[in-house]
Amino acid sequence: METSMVDVIVDQHKRKTWALISILQDIQKQDGYLSQEVLRRISERMEIPLTRLYGVATFYKTLNLIPQGRHSITVCSGTACHVRGSKRIVNEIMSFLNVEPGGTTEDGEFTLNVVNCLGACAIGPVVVLDGKYHGKMTMPKVKDLLVKCRS
């Protein structure tokens, strides 16, 4: 990403430190992750030491320091989803796509994330594919979803 784009986003948030996480998230939205170059630029613009910025970027789960796949699959493992069998859904996706949670498939198509709770507990187990929520997932349903997405 162009560093000028970083500047635009930082300025949109008026370089406020309380908005740091929002700034990092908005910048990350462009490429799906925060590169070293981008972090250096933010550090300069925000006047935050790079070490502290790195500490923040690695502390919060929504921030990535490595490139992501074209499609994002997020499986909720909140308690409500857990008691309704989300673990099996995760296993199914892992074996179907040959990918570990937090990882990206070799072809760069899918990144699988397992998160703690998406706050859609009534319709669990929940799978979010590219931002769209899919409720009451079963293993056959999740497979269909992935096959459709691939084609």
Next chain:
Amino acid sequence: MERLQSINDLDKLRESIIEKNKAFEKTITLCGGTGCRAYGSESLKNAFERELQENGLSNKVRLIFSGCHGFCEQGPIVLIKPEGIFYCKVSEDDIASVVSETLINGKIIDSLLYEDPVTGNKITYEKDIPFYKAQKRIIFSQNGSIDPAEIEDYIAIGGYQAFSKVLKGMSPEEVINEVKVSGLRGRGGGGFPTWQKWNSCRKAKDNVKYLICNCDEGDPGAYMDRSVLEGNPHLVLEGMLIGAYAIGAEDGYIYVRHEYPYAWENAEIAIKQAKELGLLGEDILGTGLNFDVDIARGGGAFVCGESTALVASLEGKAGEPRDKQHLHTVDSGLWDKPTNLNNVETWANIPIIINNGAEWYAQIGTLHSKGTKIFSLVGKVKNTGLVEVPMGITLKEIVYDIGGGTPDGSEIKAVQTGGPSGGCIPDRLLDIPVDFDELTKAGSMMGSGGMIVMDKKTCMVDIARYFVKFLEDESCGKCLPCREGLKRMDEILTDIVEGHGYAGSIDLLEELAFVMKDASLCGLGKTAPNSVLSTLEYFRDEYMAHVEQKRCPAGVCTALITYLINTDACTGCGACKRNCPYEAIVGERRKPHHIDFEKCKKCGICMDVCKFDAVEIM
């Protein structure tokens, strides 16, 4: 929108909105909560707009795309007012007939009505549905009357009236006293008396003070705060405005989870509209009062629900908590200034208390727990969703009368409240009332309002391990008892669920739990062992079965179970064989099938796809 110059202007605006809305003969409220959106309610919105346009009804019928109605199980939900007709599981194909039959011809569409699972009767009106009947929805009922992106809707139902009441004739001390008399206790989990926090922050000697609204709802299995902020952001803002007046703060922040996009988007819109009207910003309603609110998004760290960690996060740092014993946030919080932090639901209660009076509010509930509480009723329960109940109601009433029991009618084994910091309450104790102190006595806690129902197919050891793993992942790592203690607990529990538990495992686990409770720095570590301790107290026999007999009675822990096909029930349809990813099922068509144990990876797909319940767990 024109800026309001006085309290009088606000009253006039309200009257004009009410007058304008009289042109609408009917209102369709389409639920746009996260659950209903997942079921496609956004496409329903477009369909309604189209149909109303084509039938020339756009000026007569108002369409509101509202926040959550609570009965997520039945989504997408459509409510037609003034009658209060409740349609559930509505699809895009139904919209044309809802408009032509119900709106134009006044006919009820039977197939869209809710069917009472007990009596089998179809129910026409929302007020008659058992799920809603047993609730007391003083906060949540507003969601169904407003479009969260329209400040006018909120004003029309009496929004910002509590704030004007305060401005018209209450001193800050009187406001704090009103909150004191109401008996309101913090809804974020701890249950600390709200007025005490406010009072300490007001008395703190500093010219600059901050307010924070905590919507970093991290408890897995809970989404009440999300739905309140998403569906009624002005209610929260009004609560904060009243707090700002009482405490003497000029800046506020709403800290919202990044995972809740509609919540922060709606809150951003609400702030913008309130600023345009002069209800936020400088010289509010010409009274000289200044108060501004900004939205800060969370980064996905559970520990940031803890006040000092949240403050660190707002300061642009990693969200690590600090010791609160000697320095409270009300004295030294954000940027070392006095800071008052309350949870979304606590703020939402404030305008309701001011409008109705503290005495009225204090009538609801028990001696030490007043008002209502919103719970996220989820897990193995028929009617999942958000329920708002008066304090003092029993857990049994919630899970059976409102929740309808388990989906298959089997017995409830336990109810988990309080999120990862809470505990599991067994069925024999379900008569205890919803009350801060009673739940704590039972080894759990009120928490922010997650209520997860568990049946006999839920393994309590697995649940304890689930919460320990969750917290291990979320521990910030600052203090050793929490960081290391959780790791070791996870190891012991993993051994137990994998069949490697030994005689001393349970005692060691218990000892470790007590050390963590005593020695951890913040609330996360101090309460982390609760799930282990409560399951050990009430379900010790399940632990023993895992350790001594290497058996998982609930049939969950894969290392200790085997899948079998009941040859009497198997029809030989072949569904399991086709779907097994490991080719572990053998058998000829129309003849009973068998599982090859060598190949079986215990994924459970066969059980999911079998329509004859022929796959069993041993």
